[in-house]
Amino acid sequence: MRASLLTPAFPGRRPTPVFQGAKRDSDSWREAPPSPVSPSEATPVSSPQAKPNDVTLGMHSNMRSIPSVLLRYSAILVGSAAFAGFAQASRHSDDTFQLVPKGANENKFGYFPVPLQVSRGTFERPDGIVKEPIYKSAPKYGVIHLGDGPKSDYIFALDEPAMGDWKIYIDKNQNGDLTSGGDGSWPKKTEQRGRTMYGVLEVELRASYGTKTHETSSAKYTIGIYRFSTIATPFMYRESARVGIVKIDGKPHKAVLVENDGDAVFNKAVTSAEEAKKTRPLWLKVDTNDDGKYASGIIDVRAPFKIGDNTYEVKVSDDGSKVDFRPTKKVALELTPKQRAAPELLKSGIAAPNFTAEKWGGGNLSLADYKGKVVVLDFWATWCGPCQMSMPHVEAVNKLVKGQEVAVLGVCVWDDKDAYTKWMPENQSKYTFQFAFDPAGKATDASIAAKLFKVSGIPTTYVIDKNGNVADAIVGYEAGDKRLEAALKKLGVTVDKP
Numbered sequence: 001m002r003a004s005l006l007t008p009a010f011p012g013r014r015p016t017p018v019f020q021g022a023k024r025d026s027d028s029w030r031e032a033p034p035s036p037v038s039p040s041e042a043t044p045v046s047s048p049q050a051k052p053n054d055v056t057l058g059m060h061s062n063m064r065s066i067p068s069v070l071l072r073y074s075a076i077l078v079g080s081a082a083f084a085g086f087a088q089a090s091r092h093s094d095d096t097f098q099l100v101p102k103g104a105n106e107n108k109f110g111y112f113p114v115p116l117q118v119s120r121g122t123f124e125r126p127d128g129i130v131k132e133p134i135y136k137s138a139p140k141y142g143v144i145h146l147g148d149g150p151k152s153d154y155i156f157a158l159d160e161p162a163m164g165d166w167k168i169y170i171d172k173n174q175n176g177d178l179t180s181g182g183d184g185s186w187p188k189k190t191e192q193r194g195r196t197m198y199g200v201l202e203v204e205l206r207a208s209y210g211t212k213t214h215e216t217s218s219a220k221y222t223i224g225i226y227r228f229s230t231i232a233t234p235f236m237y238r239e240s241a242r243v244g245i246v247k248i249d250g251k252p253h254k255a256v257l258v259e260n261d262g263d264a265v266f267n268k269a270v271t272s273a274e275e276a277k278k279t280r281p282l283w284l285k286v287d288t289n290d291d292g293k294y295a296s297g298i299i300d301v302r303a304p305f306k307i308g309d310n311t312y313e314v315k316v317s318d319d320g321s322k323v324d325f326r327p328t329k330k331v332a333l334e335l336t337p338k339q340r341a342a343p344e345l346l347k348s349g350i351a352a353p354n355f356t357a358e359k360w361g362g363g364n365l366s367l368a369d370y371k372g373k374v375v376v377l378d379f380w381a382t383w384c385g386p387c388q389m390s391m392p393h394v395e396a397v398n399k400l401v402k403g404q405e406v407a408v409l410g411v412c413v414w415d416d417k418d419a420y421t422k423w424m425p426e427n428q429s430k431y432t433f434q435f436a437f438d439p440a441g442k443a444t445d446a447s448i449a450a451k452l453f454k455v456s457g458i459p460t461t462y463v464i465d466k467n468g469n470v471a472d473a474i475v476g477y478e479a480g481d482k483r484l485e486a487a488l489k490k491l492g493v494t495v496d497k498p
Contacts, residue, residue, distance in 0.1 A: 096244060097257060097323050099219045101204060103241025107256045107294075111237035112280050114262035116225070118142040118158060118233055126155050130176035133169055133184060136161040144170070144223070144236065146264040148318055149208030149215045158227075158234070159184065166198055166227065168234070172205060186227070199226030202239065207264035209319040217319045221264045238262050242320040246286060254287040256294070257301075257320055266320030270302045276335050284314060284323075303333035343454045345473040352377075352464045353452040357411050357436035360424055365409070365436050367468070374401075374471075374491050375464040376408040376433075376484065379449040381415040382423040387459045390477035391431065394461070397484055398433040400495045405466070406488070408433035413449040413458065417441055463487040 100106065118140040119125075126141050137160055144154040157178055160166040167184030171177060186198035202224050210216035220240075227234040242257040259266050260280035270276045279302070286296040299305055301314040311332045315324040346352070352367060352375075359365040367375065378394055380387035391410070398408040410433055412420050420437050428435075440446040449455035453462060461484060463472040472487035485495040 097242035097255075097321055098244060099221070099320070100241055100243050101220060101222045102239045103243055103256060104258045105239050107241060107243075107258075107285065109241065109256075109258050109283060109285075109298075111224075112260040112262070113235040113237055115233040116142050116144065116156075116236055128176050129155060129171070129178060131180075132157065132178045133159070133167075135159045136164060142234075144205070146205055146221050146223075147207035147209045147218070148265055149210035149218070150212055151206070151208035151215060151218075152264075154205055165189065166229075168198075168201065168225065168227070170203060170205075172203070196229040197226060198229075199234075200224040201226070207319070209265075217321065219264070219319060219321075223262060236262050238264070240264070242266065242323070244323060246323065246325040248286070248288065248325075253290060255323070255325075256285045257316065257323060258283050259320070265318055266316045267318045268302045269315070270333075270335075273333060273335070276300075276302060276333070281335065282316070298336065300335040303335055304328050304330045305336065306332040306334070343456060345454050345460070345475070346462070346470045348470055348472060350470050352462065352468055352470050355448045355452055357438055357448065360428075360435040360437070365434070367464070370407045370409075371468050372405070372466055374404075374406045374466055374488065374493055375462075376406065376488075377453075377462040377464060378408070378410045379413050379453070379455055379458050379460050380410055381412060381458060382419045383415065384458050386477055389479075390459045390461075390481075393477065393481065393484070395431050395433065397488070397495060398431075400485075400497065401488065401493055404493055406493055410435045411438055411448060412436070413438045413440070413447045413455075414442060414444050463491070465491055 104111065119142065124141060125139075126143065132139070135157075140158040140160070142156050142158070144156060146152050146154065151174060154171055154174065155176075155178070156168060156170040158166065158168055166186065168186065169178040169184045170181045172181040187201055188199060190197045202222060204220050204222045207219050207221040208215050209218065222239040223236050224239055225234055225236045238259065240258075244255055244257075245252045246255045247253075257266065259268065259282055261268070266282065268279045268282045270279070281300040282302045283298045284296075284301045285294040285298055287293070288295045301316075304311050304313040306312075311328055311330065313326065313328040313330060315326075316322065354366055354368045356364050356366045367377070376394070376397065378390075380391070394408060394410065401408070410431070412435065415437075417437065424435060438448045440448065440451075444450050447455075449458065449460065453460070457475060459475075459477055461474040462470060463474070463484070465471045471491055472483075474483045474487065488495050
């Protein structure tokens with residue numbers, strides 16, 4: 001089975017960046033950014049604890065201790081086996097890493113939401129502002145810091161009237177003019193579970209490096225900003241990454257480096273686990289097999305780390321342009337949390353367990369009701385971004401199999417009943433397959449998906465044959481995905497467009 005973006009349901013597991021689920025706070029990791037992104041090892045998926053949809057992300061999974069929001073993404077298992085490709089490294093690398101504006105997204109990293117502190121009134125108006133828009137409310141001011149040089153601060157103002165749309169003004173040119181960056185409108189406004197979300201606003205700003213008085217380098221750095229009406233501060237996350245080459249045993253491999261504090265500073269070296277708590281991880285992925293899959297997994301390189309029996313360290317310049325990867329005799333610090341393996345999905349040939357769910361439109365439905373038909377059983381949730389991405393595809397397949405003894409069921413799991421009953425009338429007109437709600441609601445462990453079908457991230461889709469046996473299981477979804485069609489063809493179902 002190929003991994004895809006998904007949101008995990010089991011705490012302690014770190015999913016591959018997709019739409020994620022984790023505790024919704026500033027110290028939570030989201031597997032995917034507010035806009036859908038598929039992870040390198042996985043296709044977008046989500047998990048109950050991690051509701052990346054809060055900030056629309058690529059996959060959902062549960063993650064603690066690492067900024068979660070969404071992070072909650074498809075599972076990335078980081079352990080000694082993941083580093084096997086490094087075991088023979090003997091030479092160090094010192095190569096220039098280029099800044100890629102949306103490299104973190106493109107390389108399927110998750111993200112840590114970083115709160116942007118704001119003032120509480122005009123009396124806290126920052127120095128340096130020379131021109132402002134006409135506000136509809138008392139503005140709140142804040143500063144975005146990118147880099148450690150003399151030009152690393154960007155002032156912004158929030159205009160958030162009690163009635164009317166909210167706005168954000170950013171002094172992008174650092175000339176004191178808050179009107180020069182546009183009309184302040186957020187690109188998107190979404191109603192989510194009783195609250196309003198603004199954004200994500202993608203902004204490319206110039207990060208400055210050096211000292212307070214002397215700039216040694218600069219780079220264009222892209223960040224995403226979003227705002228919830230029920231939370232006091234807006235949040236941001238980094239979208240950029242540094243991409244370059246590291247040499248292992250004399251052989252060059254592509255590598256991607258990202259920081260997670262959202263300050264564009266990459267030199268985050270620490271000497272103790274206690275010190276490491278003061279900053280978020282500095283992640284490095286290396287394409288050790290040179291196949292674009294980054295077999296190294298994600299490594300936190302703020303301190304020396306073990307690869308097999310050997311210890312290595314990475315020294316990074318403040319701007320991240322220079323990365324020195326080399327063996328070391330220093331004591332390794334295990335900063336990369338080891339992940340708990342996800343339970344295996346039901347194997348092909350096993351009898352699919354029967355269940356009863358609340359049928360949309362009234363009454364109940366059971367899997368046993370569909371014996372004699374091929375069943376497409378899709379597990380989803382209203383808060384799961386990857387699930388929403390996959391639904392039009394499920395609908396397209398449903399139309400193609402019409403009249404062929406195939407039933408398509410969309411079972412909502414790990415969710416609030418109120419959210420489900422609100423979502424259905426708003427979206428039902430777009431879909432013709434049968435929906436149902438798991439009576440376990442948000443109780444993940446007791447859910448149909450987790451308890452009976454061993455699902456740890458959604459969307460997960462089972463294909464069940466006419467005898468009621470599992471034929472295939474599909475985890476996550478990404479654009480152009482044809483795994484569902486392939487599984488149905490094996491059962492003799494025609495899915496080709498007329």
